[in-house]
Amino acid sequence: MTAVETYLRANRARVLDDIVRFIAIPSVSTDPAHTVDVRRAADFVAAQLRGAGLADAMIHSTPGHPIVTASWRHAPGQPTVLIYGHFDVQPPDPLQAWHTPPFSPVIREARLYGRGASDDKGPMMIPIKVVEAYLATQRRLPVNLVFLFEGEEEVSSAHLGGFIAANKDLLAADFALSADGAQWRADLPSLITGSRGICALELEVFGASKDLHSGRHGGAVANPIQALVRLLAALHDEDGKVAVPGFYDEVAALPPGEIEAIAAIPFDEAGYLRAIGAAAGFGEAGYGLLQRNWIRPTLEFNGIGGGYAGPGKKTVIPSRAMAKISCRLVPDQAPEVIAQRVADFLRAKTPPGVRLALALEAGGARPYAIAPDHPGLVLAEAVLQEVTGIRPRHVRMGATVPFGGLLKDNLGIDTVFFSFATSDEDYHAPNEFFRLSSLDAGLAAWSSYLRRLARP
Numbered sequence: 001m002t003a004v005e006t007y008l009r010a011n012r013a014r015v016l017d018d019i020v021r022f023i024a025i026p027s028v029s030t031d032p033a034h035t036v037d038v039r040r041a042a043d044f045v046a047a048q049l050r051g052a053g054l055a056d057a058m059i060h061s062t063p064g065h066p067i068v069t070a071s072w073r074h075a076p077g078q079p080t081v082l083i084y085g086h087f088d089v090q091p092p093d094p095l096q097a098w099h100t101p102p103f104s105p106v107i108r109e110a111r112l113y114g115r116g117a118s119d120d121k122g123p124m125m126i127p128i129k130v131v132e133a134y135l136a137t138q139r140r141l142p143v144n145l146v147f148l149f150e151g152e153e154e155v156s157s158a159h160l161g162g163f164i165a166a167n168k169d170l171l172a173a174d175f176a177l178s179a180d181g182a183q184w185r186a187d188l189p190s191l192i193t194g195s196r197g198i199c200a201l202e203l204e205v206f207g208a209s210k211d212l213h214s215g216r217h218g219g220a221v222a223n224p225i226q227a228l229v230r231l232l233a234a235l236h237d238e239d240g241k242v243a244v245p246g247f248y249d250e251v252a253a254l255p256p257g258e259i260e261a262i263a264a265i266p267f268d269e270a271g272y273l274r275a276i277g278a279a280a281g282f283g284e285a286g287y288g289l290l291q292r293n294w295i296r297p298t299l300e301f302n303g304i305g306g307g308y309a310g311p312g313k314k315t316v317i318p319s320r321a322m323a324k325i326s327c328r329l330v331p332d333q334a335p336e337v338i339a340q341r342v343a344d345f346l347r348a349k350t351p352p353g354v355r356l357a358l359a360l361e362a363g364g365a366r367p368y369a370i371a372p373d374h375p376g377l378v379l380a381e382a383v384l385q386e387v388t389g390i391r392p393r394h395v396r397m398g399a400t401v402p403f404g405g406l407l408k409d410n411l412g413i414d415t416v417f418f419s420f421a422t423s424d425e426d427y428h429a430p431n432e433f434f435r436l437s438s439l440d441a442g443l444a445a446w447s448s449y450l451r452r453l454a455r456p
Contacts, residue, residue: 002447004133005133015125015129016439020114023122024105024114025041038065038088051132052131053072053131053132057070060167062159065150068148069170072145079174080173081145081176082145083176084150085179086150086153086154088152089121090427097430112434113432117432117434118421119182119421120180120421124179130443130447142450148164153402156363161402161410172411176415178401178415183438184423185423189384190394191384192396193372196294197400199329199335201324202323202325202361205228205357207221207317207354208319214316222352222354224319224320225307225318227353228304231350232323235299242299262290269281299325299327302326325342328399331367366409368401372394374414383445418445420438420445422435422438
């Protein structure tokens, strides 16, 4: 056992206590009522970095929530790695579904429960504590590091791109290691090699200037709900393919062997469907479930409303109906291009008698993929096998993490996902948890990774 590993084991209780204190801060970035709490989380992270020995830890204001940076660049001739994480969390709702309060962390059966435990407070504390162990025992790090922790990942990293573009010298690195992300399964170590991008839009359909009696006016004027559902139905064909012209035009060809690699991953589709309570799988024809979720773009309806939805009946023709749409994107789809194509299609398909209003989300996020032979990824694979005894699989992420594309576009560097969260840990849902075994594996893996990354 190295001195670093000995230090981490001796201080494990304190490490866990710091994570518990971190989770107790309700840093919900989407809710203005928690703006002060997000700042408290930034203060906590900066204090942890300074406590680890990084004296230059700084909190940077943005038009939204703050960003925290720190660095150690005293290893000439060695690689420089940017370490990424985020300290904001999702809202805890519905509160009644939690077994214990979301911001009062508890440990049960070797799991730490609380909002943000897995996404991303537990995993992002791991590299901070590993740096502390190195500086406490060795007085130096094996490689150069720069930390970038943001408070807006859960709201699409709205100001991260601008910050990176304005601070290229501060953040310069050879590649990035992300503490955010997730292992695909608890019993099968994995490395994410790509994540989908996203764009979103909201549509409103307007009819008459007020709600109308459905008997007196029925058959005389257009119904916005009927017009809306016709529009939504037109967005897909009967085989689940998106019907928007040009939607698939820029979809990049996959690297050789990736389809075969996905097919070789052990996956119990029936078990997956049972676990989420779905009767059957569905999606674009000609592709398996994992392919549809990882490497194909999608268009999904996220919300719909209009008219009366209370108990009993209210016989009206509503004046308005609305829906929210998001598209998950794959390389080389640009969010602004896809959103515009969807908007143009909806305008062209709008039925007579109603007016369509569209709001396109600004920015979106680009998809990201890393080459399977990237040296940082190859090392991560070796370290995971060393720590777990199992050869890790390469997987893609159906979800979106904006920073991968932002770092690639602004700094020209790739991101290796090296998170020790697991996809079954109910992040974004009630009763989120982080396995203590994952904490131990992460501490061992990050300390080994930094040591093995150093050049002789």
